[in-house]
Amino acid sequence: MCRASAAAATEPDRELLEPREVPLGGPRAMLVRRTLPNRDRRMVGAWCFADNYGPAHIQGQPGMQVPPHPHIGLQTVSWLLEGEVLHRDSLGTTQLIQPGELNLMTAGRGISHSEESPPNHGAVLHGAQLWVALPNEHRHTDPRFESYGDLPLLTDVGGTCRVLMGQVADTSSPARTYSPLVGADVSIVPGGVLRLPLEREFEHAVLALSEGVAVDGQPLTNGTMLYLGRDRRDVSLHAPVAARALLLGGTPFDEDLVMWWNFVGRSHEEVVEARSDWESGRAAGPTDRFGVVHGYGGPALAAPELPHVALKARSRFRRRET
Ligand code: MN
Numbered sequence: 001m002c003r004a005s006a007a008a009a010t011e012p013d014r015e016l017l018e019p020r021e022v023p024l025g026g027p028r029a030m031l032v033r034r035t036l037p038n039r040d041r042r043m044v045g046a047w048c049f050a051d052n053y054g055p056a057h058i059q060g061q062p063g064m065q066v067p068p069h070p071h072i073g074l075q076t077v078s079w080l081l082e083g084e085v086l087h088r089d090s091l092g093t094t095q096l097i098q099p100g101e102l103n104l105m106t107a108g109r110g111i112s113h114s115e116e117s118p119p120n121h122g123a124v125l126h127g128a129q130l131w132v133a134l135p136n137e138h139r140h141t142d143p144r145f146e147s148y149g150d151l152p153l154l155t156d157v158g159g160t161c162r163v164l165m166g167q168v169a170d171t172s173s174p175a176r177t178y179s180p181l182v183g184a185d186v187s188i189v190p191g192g193v194l195r196l197p198l199e200r201e202f203e204h205a206v207l208a209l210s211e212g213v214a215v216d217g218q219p220l221t222n223g224t225m226l227y228l229g230r231d232r233r234d235v236s237l238h239a240p241v242a243a244r245a246l247l248l249g250g251t252p253f254d255e256d257l258v259m260w261w262n263f264v265g266r267s268h269e270e271v272v273e274a275r276s277d278w279e280s281g282r283a284a285g286p287t288d289r290f291g292v293v294h295g296y297g298g299p300a301l302a303a304p305e306l307p308h309v310a311l312k313a314r315s316r317f318r319r320r321e322t
Contacts, residue, residue, distance in 0.1 A: 003205040013229030014218075017041055017205070022051070025066035025301070030056070033223035034206060036130075037259065041227055043316035044205040045181045045250015048074070048133040048257065048264060052209060052223050054126035063117025063125055068293035069298040070106035070278045073139045073264035075132040075176075077183065078103040078115075078215055079164065081209060083125035089113035089307050090291030093145040099127075108134070110277070110289035111143035114296040128209065128246060130183070132165075133264050136255055138178040148175050158192035158238070160196075161185070161247075166185060168247075169197050180251030188213060188239040195236045196247060203230040204249035205238065213243040220245075256313035261304060268310040275303045298306060 017038045023029030036043065036050040056063075064085055078085065078097050086099040086185065089105065090112045095249045097103045105113060117125060134141070152171045154161040163173045166182035172181075182202065188194055199205055205227045206213075208220035216236055228235060237245060258265045265271045277289045282300055286292040293300070 004073065005054075008051070013226040013227060013251040015041055017225040017227055019052075019223045021227070024051070024053075030062075030064050035223070035225040036054070038076075039224075040318045041316075042314060042318075043133070043253050044203055044227065044248050046132045046135070046179045047056035047130055047181065047183070047248045047250060047255050048253070048259060050128065050207060050225065051130070052207065054124065056125045057123060058083075058117060058121065058125050059123040062116055063121050064136060065117065066115040067298050068112050068114045068296055069122065069262050070110060070290045071105075071275065072110050072113045072261045072274050073134050074107050075134065075178075076105045077130040077132060077165065078105075078127070078210075079129075079185065081128035081245075083122045083127070084118060085125075086116050086118045086291050087113060087145075088295050089145055090286075091143060091145055091295055092294070095145070095147055097147075099292070100149070100162075102151055102173075102175055104146045106141065106176065108139065108141035108143045110160070110274070112278075112290045112293050112300070113291050116296070125249065128207070130248070131264070131299045132177070133253060133257060135179050139264075146176060148173070148177075151175075156194055158194040159186065159188040161194065161196060162187075163268050166250075179251060179253070184247040185238055185256070186245045186247055188237055188243045188245075190239070190241050193238040195234050197233045197234050198249065200231050200233065201251060202249040203252050204228045204232060204235065204247065205309050206235065207248060209244040209246060210258075211243070212239040212241040213245045214238050215245075220227065226282065253316050256315050258311045260306075266313060268312075271311055272306065275277040275306065278303055
């Protein structure tokens, strides 16, 4: 196990990770803000992908329209603050995702799903979708979809903390995890301060889901992430107005990953095979691996072309040249 130097341990890292705007899905794409992977900081614990969106005013608009597409090697974590998203997957699940419910899809060796704002959707959409990389020993597990509507809530005068994944203090989420990690939705009351205890073996980050939140005194704009390093006892969030943020953390993920399109693998060849399995299913009918999503009103997404050079496995952060 590689440990940070003594100097680094006493002086926790602090990196502001700015989002980039990315169109989600096909031609009717909605723009989302992506903070992970970031150029220098690709992961926080096993969290390898972080999109957030809104609050977006989508009255009379398509909203989110992501046709059927495949995943391998990850869990998708869907969390809404406002609005609703209709999820369908190749296991036969149809689930209307609503605020306050954690929707957790474990891709394992292969699954496909679609996500859409339903026809009579609400006026506002606000939420996040994150991916958790599955560790090598679990990444070929059976696909499954789980919805958790009754997650534990920690309350304090400064606000509340809903434990989505892992645990905060002594309070644990029932959600299925495959590596030590935490994910929590923090809600600050106007003028409130909330101090959350942290697991010292973890690295952590806070993703702002509204304006106004400050982390250890540093203000964040909506959609930005502050990486906090590891070996911290706690973190303090405050806000002059009502504010929301996600606390993310976990044991630093030591496996190098090949992340391409919707796949999290370990090698170029593995990603090529997953792409080929998806494309052959689109051309010739459902494969055992990715199945079929019933009920979506349009064709499945085509995989993009692979780059002309082999995909390389990359570490959780950019290795500095010496
Ligand atoms: Mn997806």
